[in-house]
Amino acid sequence: MRSAAAASEGSCVLREIEDTTLDEVLTSLRVTLQTTNENASSRNAENLHLATTRPPIFPIRPLNDLVNRHFRATQSTTLALTGRHRELLYVLVATLISAPLEKAVAIVDFEGRFDPLRLLAAPLAQDAAAAGLASAEARPVPTVRRADLDHVHILRPARGSVSHIADCVKSIEEYMLHGSHRSGAREWWGTVVIGGGLNPAGTASAAASAQVAVTADWKGWLRVDRADVPTFWDMSAEQALNDREKRQAAVEDAGWLATSPWGGFSIGRREMGR
Structure with missing residues (x-):
């Protein structure tokens, strides 16, 4: 029990x-x-x-290094250009759309002054050309073909409010993703906004800024200016006329300077390989 x-x-x-x-x-x-x-x-x-939220890869090595340095310091992914920004834009876009990269680029141009025909004569970044070749032997001189211009998609709207800018960016994004164009077989590198007051530091919506790889306007963190050119003071008027080609060559060799608090680099035929 x-x-x-x-x-x-x-x-x-x-x-x-x-x-x-x-x-x-x-x-x-x-x-x-x-x-x-x-x-x-x-x-x-x-x-x-x-x-x-990483910046896109820029085919110009010193520019890519500078953009990433700026990103680490500020967490901002957008390259914001000011000054003579078109000189750098022509080099950048020409390098992107030509071989070996062969990308597509969208541009929202509020200023209406970006001339795609100038891409045909723009110097190209040699880093991008070398990256597409297995050997450096018999390296061809890279050029922009007229067919490459079909992959530069430019929207030229009127100036407007920040919301209008965001609508334009969204519109060209929809066009690039779903529109009928010839760039379907190419990778879309990103969007460039020229003018319009789009400042990625805070004057535009985060959605609009996130879709933009480059802005070019009166305000930016990377400034482009003409490099110093040697003077030709110690010569007569006749000598000056005879040396016009030499002076022009000096101007072209001097190129442009891109400067910022995070560093800078030169832009010109000598640096780009032409």
Whole structure:
């Protein structure tokens, strides 16, 4: 009798211990799984954020280094040009659309002064040309073909408010992704906004700025200016006329200077390889 009662009591205690232990195990397991999933989701979101907020790769090595240096310091992905910005834009766009890169570029030009025909004569970055060749032997001189101009898509809207600029950026993005054009087989490198007052530092919506790789306007963190040219003071008027070609060559060799608080570099035929 006593042994039966003891066995019954022991069975109840054991059942209670088993039930409690199982509940605790399940609760602990649920908490662990939830924590693991939350951590994984957080890591995935962080990785996605980093993947979508990195600056694009610029085919001009010193420019690419400078953009990444600026990004590490400010977390801003946009290259904001000022000064004589078109000189750098012609080199950049020409290098992007020509072999070996053969990208497509969208441009929203509020100033209406970007001339795509000038891309045919623009000097190209040699870094990009060399990257597309297995050997440096018999390296051809890179050029922009007229067919490459089909992959520069330019929208020239009127100036407007910031919301209008965002609408223009969205419009050309929709066109590049879903429109009928000849660049379907090419990778879309990004969008350039010229004028319009789009300042990635805060005067435009985050959505508009996130879609733009380059802005060019009166305000920017990278300034482009004409480089210093040697003077020709110690000569007569006749000598000056005779040396016009020499002076013009000096101007072309001097090129342009891009400067910023994070560094700078030269832009010209000599640096670009022509």
